[in-house]
Amino acid sequence: xxxxxxxxxxxxxxxxxxxxxxxxxxxxxxxxxxxxxxxxxxxxxxxxxxxxxxxxxxxxxxxxxxxxxxxxxxxxxxxxxxxxxxxxxxxxxxxxxxxxxxxxxxxxxxxxxxxxxxxxxxxxxxxxxxxxxxxxxxxxxxxxxxxxxxxxxxxxxxxxxxxxxxxxxxxxxxxxxxxxxxxxxxxxxxxxxxxxxxxxxxxxxxxxxxxxxxxxxxxxxxxxxxxxxxxxxxxxxxxxxxxxxxxxxxxxxxxxxxxxxxxxxxxxxxxxxxxxxxxxxxxxxxxxxxxxxxxxxxxxxxxxxxxxxxxxxxxxxxxxxxxxxxxxxxxxxxxxxxxxxxxxxxxxxxxxxxxxxxxxxxxxxxxxxxxxxxxxxxxxxxxxxxxxxxxxxxxxxxxxxxxxxxxxxxxxxxxxxxxxxxxxxxxxxxxxxxxxxxxxxxxxxxxxxxxxxxxxxxxxxxxxxxxxxxxxxxxxxxxxxxxxxxxxxxxxxxxxxxxxxxxxxxxxxxxxxxxxxxxxxxxxxxxxxxxxxxxxxxxxxxxx
Amino acid sequence: xxxxxxxxxxxxxxxxxxxxxxxxxxxxxxxxxxxxxxxxxxxxxxxxxxxxxxxxxxxxxxxxxxxxxxxxxxxxxxxxxxxxxxxxxxxxxxxxxxxxxxxxxxxxxxxxxxxxxxxxxxxxxxxxxxxxxxxxxxxxxxxxxxxxxxxxxxxxxxxxxxxxxxxxxxxxxxxxxxxxxxxxxxxxxxxxxxxxxxxxxxxxxxxxxxxxxxxxxxxxxxxxxxxxxxxxxxxxxxxxxxxxxxxxxxxxxxxxxxxxxxxxxxxxxxxxxxxxxxxxxxxxxxxxxxxxxxxxxxxxxxxxxxxxxxxxxxxxxxxxxxxxxxxxxxxxxxx
Numbered sequence: 089x090x091x092x093x094x095x096x097x098x099x100x101x102x103x104x105x106x107x108x109x110x111x112x113x114x115x116x117x118x119x120x121x122x123x124x125x126x127x128x129x130x131x132x133x134x135x136x137x138x139x140x141x142x143x144x145x146x147x148x149x150x151x152x153x154x155x156x157x158x159x160x161x162x163x164x165x166x167x168x169x170x171x172x173x174x175x176x177x178x179x180x181x182x183x184x185x186x187x188x189x190x191x192x193x194x195x196x197x198x199x200x201x202x203x204x205x206x207x208x209x210x211x212x213x214x215x216x217x218x219x220x221x222x223x224x225x226x227x228x229x230x231x232x233x234x235x236x237x238x239x240x241x242x243x244x245x246x247x248x249x250x251x252x253x254x255x256x257x258x259x260x261x262x263x264x265x266x267x268x269x270x271x272x273x274x275x276x277x278x279x280x281x282x283x284x285x286x287x288x289x290x291x292x293x294x295x296x297x298x299x300x301x302x303x304x305x306x307x308x309x310x311x312x313x314x315x316x317x318x319x320x321x322x323x324x325x326x327x328x329x330x331x332x333x334x335x336x337x338x339x340x341x342x343x344x345x346x347x348x349x350x351x352x353x354x355x356x357x358x359x360x361x362x363x364x365x366x367x368x369x370x371x372x373x374x375x376x377x378x379x380x381x382x383x384x385x386x387x388x389x390x391x392x393x394x395x396x397x398x399x400x401x402x403x404x405x406x407x408x409x410x411x412x413x414x415x416x417x418x419x420x421x422x423x424x425x426x427x428x429x430x431x432x433x434x435x436x437x438x439x440x441x442x443x444x445x446x447x448x449x450x451x452x453x454x455x456x457x458x459x460x461x462x463x464x465x466x467x468x469x470x471x472x473x474x475x476x477x478x479x480x481x482x483x484x485x486x487x488x489x490x491x492x493x494x495x496x497x498x499x500x501x502x503x504x505x506x507x508x509x510x511x512x513x514x515x516x517x518x519x520x521x522x523x524x525x526x527x528x529x530x531x532x533x534x535x536x537x538x539x540x541x542x543x544x545x546x547x548x549x550x551x552x553x554x555x556x557x558x559x560x561x562x563x564x565x566x567x568x569x570x571x572x573x574x575x576x577x578x579x580x581x582x583x584x585x586x587x588x589x590x591x592x593x594x595x596x597x598x599x600x601x602x603x604x605x606x607x608x609x610x611x612x613x614x615x616x617x618x619x620x621x622x623x624x625x626x627x628x629x630x631x632x
Numbered sequence: 633x634x635x636x637x638x639x640x641x642x643x644x645x646x647x648x649x650x651x652x653x654x655x656x657x658x659x660x661x662x663x664x665x666x667x668x669x670x671x672x673x674x675x676x677x678x679x680x681x682x683x684x685x686x687x688x689x690x691x692x693x694x695x696x697x698x699x700x701x702x703x704x705x706x707x708x709x710x711x712x713x714x715x716x717x718x719x720x721x722x723x724x725x726x727x728x729x730x731x732x733x734x735x736x737x738x739x740x741x742x743x744x745x746x747x748x749x750x751x752x753x754x755x756x757x758x759x760x761x762x763x764x765x766x767x768x769x770x771x772x773x774x775x776x777x778x779x780x781x782x783x784x785x786x787x788x789x790x791x792x793x794x795x796x797x798x799x800x801x802x803x804x805x806x807x808x809x810x811x812x813x814x815x816x817x818x819x820x821x822x823x824x825x826x827x828x829x830x831x832x833x834x835x836x837x838x839x840x841x842x843x844x845x846x847x848x849x850x851x852x853x854x855x856x857x858x859x860x861x862x863x864x865x866x867x868x869x870x871x872x873x874x875x876x877x878x879x880x881x882x883x884x885x886x887x888x889x890x891x892x893x894x895x896x897x898x899x900x901x902x903x904x905x906x907x908x909x910x911x912x913x914x915x916x917x918x919x920x921x922x923x924x925x926x927x928x929x930x931x932x933x934x935x936x937x938x939x940x941x942x943x944x945x946x947x948x949x950x951x952x953x954x955x956x957x958x959x960x961x962x963x964x965x966x967x
Contacts, residue, residue: 103895106904164776165946171939172777177896185777185893244895510896518899554873 089196090123092227095133096234103245108254111247115255119281122197127285128278129201131256135249135277138204138238142275142298144350147207149216149239154179157221162186174569177510178244180236184229191228199223200235207239249277250485260284272300272484273422294422296335296370299348301485303372305474305493311455311462314492320477322428323450323461324413325470326493328386328586329376330393334358334410337368343375343410351375353397358410365442371435372414372482373447378407382468386600387630390588412439413447413474416482424482431482462494471495471585495585499625501526501599501617502608504538505578508560509571511545519557519572521545522604524580526595528619536614538576539595541622542584547604556607579608579616587626597622639717639735639742640768642955647744647768649735651715654683656733656744666719668746669730670695671811685721687729690840691811724748725759726911727812728841734762742766743925747934749910750917751783754819755812755846759913759921767927768954772912773890774932774940779914780890786909790817790886791824793905794864797884798826804864805877807901808888810834812911814866815841815848817888821864822850829859831867831876872902890914922949 098118102111115134122130132138139145158169158179164186176182195203203223210216220239224232237243247255253271257264262284270280270289275298283289308314314321332351335342341359343352352359358375377384377392388406392398415435416423423431432449439446452458462473472495480490503524511520525538548556559578566573582602590598597619640647646658654664661678668674670684670691681702682692689703706712708731712719716738721731726747733744743764750759780786794804806821808814814834819841821828828851830838835853842848858879859865871877872885887903890910897906913921922930922944930951932941937953944951 168776168939168943171936172775175775175936176777176894181895182777185779551873 090126092195092197092200096230099234099245102247112254116259119259126197127281131281132278135252136243140276145208153217157217158183160221161224180233184233187229189229194227194231256281256284297342299344303483304487305491306489308492308494311458315455321475324447324474325465326472326474327374328471329374332375334371336362339363365444370417371412373410373412378409411445428480429478500581500583504576504613504616507573518553519560520553526617540593541595542599542602544602576613579611581605651717685729685731722760723757725756728755744768755816761924766929767925768931770934771932771937771940772935773914774936776915780908787820802882802884803859803880805883805885806866807869810868817866818851822848827863829863829865
């Protein structure tokens with residue numbers, strides 16, 4: 089049995105080290121100290137989750153329950169625990185500072201794994217709270233810190249699952265690419281670690297039904313910049329829907345979104361259609377609203393979102409379909425390392441034998457022809473074009489230049505920042521997430537009135553974020569948990585893919601995929617864009 | 633009942649001692665100010681007259697060379713009487729020259745701690761705790777997450793981190809506030825035989841420290857040249873992103889502050905090493921001070937004033953935050 093202390097101290101050492109190489113070294117030093125039987129759990133815990141990805145298991149413990157448990161083990165009242173959390177900026181860290189540094193023998197890795205599995209299985213909040221309090225009574229400061237960070241879903245040590253892949257390779261003398269492939273195929277960093285230790289990474293077989301990273305495309309701005317490559321490129325419409333991976337085996341279907349969330353229950357019509365196709369496969373494609381002949385707008389699809397399970401009326405009113413554009417696995421064969429042209433052939437033969445819809449593939453010989461394809465794609469109600477090298481392998485989770493996307497941006501807006509909060513991961517501790525607003529007439533005191541329209545994770549450099557952080561701290565007018573309300577003074581130029589009606593923001597609109605283009609220190613808030621500007625762009629969009 | 637009848641009253645400019653017609657640490661220039669210490673947030677420029685310890689007065693003059701007001705120096709322990717009230721300055725241990733203010737009249741007494749620390753340090757003698765009926769206590773670190781390791785351990789961590797950096801061919805860049813922490817760090821490093829280069833804002837205050845008997849045998853000003861291999865740089869936290877620090881290609885940044893207990897301090901200050909060495913009392917020391925002063929009424933101010941008062945009240949004490957509460961930013965650099 090290995091003490092969980094070793095993992096906690098490993099994570100602490102990784103957090104304290106600068107640079108990916110050093111973090112990999114710390115993690116691999118920790119991994120080699122773990123007993124063989126506990127290695128899978130250890131590798132998962134180091135990557136931030138107690139479970140394998142393919143298990144699709146979660147431990148949801150409410151903030152209130154964690155605070156209550158912390159109260160029990162630290163002896164401090166709830167208000168003090170909450171105040172400490174705000175002061176420190178992280179609950180796990182705060183609780184660890186309230187616990188004694190050393191309490192002797194703490195839990196083993198196996199016990200911590202059993203604790204998390206117990207949490208996932210527990211039916212009642214009280215059971216989860218009691219289990220948490222019971223284990224916290226045995227943990228010393230550093231153990232409690234990482235236990236609670238794991239529970240809240242963010243270790244914040246600057247190491248993600250791919251860092252752990254590399255640490256596994258380093259610890260057991262395995263090939264880095266082989267470890268990455270094994271993790272992708274098995275959906276389990278734990279199984280990957282065990283196989284690497286046994287020198288059997290090659291034995292890992294592809295498994296369906298766990299989320300896999302999406303291959304992403306790099307943007308291009310003009311047709312000309314890609315002209316020299318056109319002979320190698322397959323061209324498809326860029327659909328305006330929800331990118332999804334469809335896993336299918338017999339009657340079982342799972343749909344995973346770009347955020348690696350399981351969205352199957354939101355799209356029972358899509359799942360049923362996929363289930364009807366014969367065979368076992370993994371397809372990459374797009375869920376779109378279907379108007380009978382062609383994809384409907386994203387606005388229609390949007391009404392299907394945010395509901396756990398849609399009612400029959402909505403399903404009838406806004407049917408959704410899956411348009412497949414890639415085949416990543418078929419029967420027992422994973423096809424990630426197979427060229428796009430062969431994957432496409434497989435997709436087409438699957439589609440020929442079923443009712444599966446697949447994208448149309450075009451080719452362009454010149455920039456002028458590509459412009460025509462773009463215009464046609466827009467006329468079909470799609471966003472733009474995708475261009476994929478015919479020899480491209482499927483690089484899961486990576487954005488490369490083998491795939492390109494071409495959209496033409498809408499107008500930008502000049503917005504005013506109204507609130508900021510700390511980012512996560514690399515940007516933990518930095519005020520990097522901005523909520524912003526447009527002008528909407530006058531407020532009660534005759535000043536400008538601002539209504540929120542969106543929130544963006546800063547597209548600014550670290551340097552700019554820090555500089556802005558100082559500004560935001562100075563103009564803070566209120567703190568609400570992690571959020572600081574700021575005086576509306578800072579103007580940003582944002583671009584976006586679309587505008588939607590939304591009840592989430594006071595403006596009644598929300599920007600889709602807002603990105604910060606640049607700071608506009610030259611522009612006073614009184615000259616920022618108005619709600620009317622937004623309404624105009626919106627009208628233009630829906631009439632298009 | 634007002635918390636401190638007669639001896640002190642809260643006014644918009646700050647706390648006012650009517651018997652002496654003086655404001656204590658006012659945030660704006662006034663005719664007469666009693667300064668607990670020379671940090672900028674307690675000692676703004678432009679007062680007509682200041683009452684302060686000789687060290688605080690000297691530091692104030694160095695930091696405000698154009699100031700032309702009058703100074704009345706008061707040594708710690710020396711009683712001053714006016715209008716039936718006796719004022720005594722009591723060592724506060726925060727930085728060189730820092731003092732608590734003890735006011736006593738017939739049957740009543742009050743202690744204003746200002747910023748204080750009860751530990752031994754190389755540049756200030758520890759805070760004393762005279763009895764008073766009312767205690768106005770700072771609560772910068774008034775939450776139980778703020779407990780700092782013993783000074784000896786912190787000094788060792790500072791020294792070791794600097795030695796390690798130097799052994800790795802890096803320049804240790806020690807982030808420390810220019811009055812107090814910087815000299816403390818330089819005193820520790822030079823005593824350990826590590827030559828120290830000091831930022832000008834800290835260097836110019838050295839004469840006052842040397843007069844008070846603190847030696848800095850192997851230190852020099854940054855003006856005389858950037859740190860060479862084997863030297864450490866002591867500089868205020870606000871300089872970490874300036875060309876001065878950036879020019880040091882291989883550096884290891886050490887952040888010295890009570891706020892360094894927070895991991896977020898790493899990102900906020902580009903720090904590689906966090907050392908929670910503070911000029912303020914930590915949570916335990918705050919409670920010890922409360923116990924030792926033995927006041928009937930406790931008023932908390934600065935930082936986590938509301939939380940600390942609530943925690944004291946839960947122990948059965950009569951404690952409340954100063955009305956208006958958190959009037960200072962809670963993460964000032966001098967922590």
